[in-house]
Amino acid sequence: MTATRGIEMALHTIRTWLWISVIALAVTVGAAALLLRQQGTTAVASTSTGPSTFGKGSYELVDHRGDAMDETMFIGQPSVLFFGFTHCPEVCPTTMAEMASWFETLGPEAQDLRAYFVTVDPERDTPEIVGEYASWAGEQMTGVTGTPEEIAKIAKAWGVYYEKVPLEGDDYTMDHTASVYLIDDKGEFQGTVAYREDKDTALGKLRNLLAKS
Amino acid sequence: MTRLIQAAFAAAVLFATPALAHNGVVHLGPIDISLPFARATLPNAPVGGGFLTIENTGAEADRLISASSPAAAEVQLHEMAMDGEVMRMRQLEDGIEIPAGGTVTLEPGGLHIMFMGLREPFVEGEEVPVTLTFEQAGSVEIKLPVLAVAADAAPAHDGHQGH
Ligand SMILES: [Cu+2]
Numbered sequence: 001m002t003a004t005r006g007i008e009m010a011l012h013t014i015r016t017w018l019w020i021s022v023i024a025l026a027v028t029v030g031a032a033a034l035l036l037r038q039q040g041t042t043a044v045a046s047t048s049t050g051p052s053t054f055g056k057g058s059y060e061l062v063d064h065r066g067d068a069m070d071e072t073m074f075i076g077q078p079s080v081l082f083f084g085f086t087h088c089p090e091v092c093p094t095t096m097a098e099m100a101s102w103f104e105t106l107g108p109e110a111q112d113l114r115a116y117f118v119t120v121d122p123e124r125d126t127p128e129i130v131g132e133y134a135s136w137a138g139e140q141m142t143g144v145t146g147t148p149e150e151i152a153k154i155a156k157a158w159g160v161y162y163e164k165v166p167l168e169g170d171d172y173t174m175d176h177t178a179s180v181y182l183i184d185d186k187g188e189f190q191g192t193v194a195y196r197e198d199k200d201t202a203l204g205k206l207r208n209l210l211a212k213s
Numbered sequence: 214m215t216r217l218i219q220a221a222f223a224a225a226v227l228f229a230t231p232a233l234a235h236n237g238v239v240h241l242g243p244i245d246i247s248l249p250f251a252r253a254t255l256p257n258a259p260v261g262g263g264f265l266t267i268e269n270t271g272a273e274a275d276r277l278i279s280a281s282s283p284a285a286a287e288v289q290l291h292e293m294a295m296d297g298e299v300m301r302m303r304q305l306e307d308g309i310e311i312p313a314g315g316t317v318t319l320e321p322g323g324l325h326i327m328f329m330g331l332r333e334p335f336v337e338g339e340e341v342p343v344t345l346t347f348e349q350a351g352s353v354e355i356k357l358p359v360l361a362v363a364a365d366a367a368p369a370h371d372g373h374q375g376h
Contacts, residue, residue, distance in 0.1 A: 086255070087258070087259055088258075089262045089325065089327055090252075091300040093254065097361070097362040133255050133256055135256075136256050165301075165302065167329075168304060171287070175301045178295065179298045
């Protein structure tokens with residue numbers, strides 16, 4: 001009796017999760033289509049009609065030194081921007097290690113380059129936690145966090161997808177966009193470096209960005 | 214909860230079959246485990262990944278059903294995948310099947326052992342013990358050498374193939 005109930009409950013849970021997966025997939029496909037269209041438009045807009053709306057938004061965040069940050073963080077120097085979280089098992093540490101190696105290779109060439117690690121898990125990532133985490137990759141790196149509402153605004157501005165995924169035992173992980181965004185000194189989006197992109201290709205893109213800014 | 218985990222771990226160690234290792238391969242009945250490694254963790258990162266190759270030389274399928282370690286509060290089996298630009302990660306509640314005569318590789322970008330609630334950061338050059346439990350073959354403790362943060366694979370041992 002109890003065992004049957006247990007199985008029924010388990011089946012119910014599985015069914016619920018299957019539905020959630022189906023809905024999540026549909027939402028993702030929709031978002032991806034939208035993002036692709038948006039990026040397509042961006043490329044056209046930035047070559048023909050100047051500044052685009054991609055990456056533009058208004059938000060109030062805090063950096064790992066406790067200083068207020070807003071959309072002007074991208075003005076005045078070229079930047080690289082990465083969204084992640086410190087409970088990230090693989091993509092974030094790998095990307096941080098790759099960024100550290102870019103900065104090391106570029107050396108003085110990259111002295112004007114700023115790098116931002118913006119958490120998509122602000123509930124767990126305090127300024128202190130993101131600070132130590134981000135600083136590991138080099139002194140260019142600034143860790144950024146904020147309230148969930150403000151993080152949602154900057155993520156939306158950059159078309160970044162992120163979502164909590166529950167794990168066993170009240171824990172959770174985050175799915176998130178893993179690309180690194182390249183931004184010129186006027187805050188204009190100039191392209192991305194894909195997850196695990198070849199180092200020489202990434203360096204080429206960074207040098208290109210630095211030359212333009 | 215912690216007590217329960219500790220008890221479960223103690224039990225796992227108690228029942229762990231002594232493993233024969235040579236050429237870096239750990240044998241557990243028909244199961245061969247090779248090329249184990251973990252990645253060093255960043256400051257404040259409370260999670261770490263473990264990777265290895267499992268070969269089933271037997272005639273029956275087996276299943277890696279759980280893992281445990283004194284190095285972490287909780288150890289789970291996970292799969293990550295890139296979906297376009299988005300990284301997705303899922304817990305594999307039913308474990309990982311190792312088909313008869315088949316080889317399954319836990320590697321960056323795919324299947325992995327997920328250490329959660331690390332007691333200490335994983336430091337390059339150190340080792341992380343982990344007890345793997347298979348449905349058929351039982352349990353075995355192995356040590357994962359900790360490599361660099363973005364290490365892709367353990368250095369291959371000469372002659373580890375052909376067992
Ligand atoms: Cu994981």
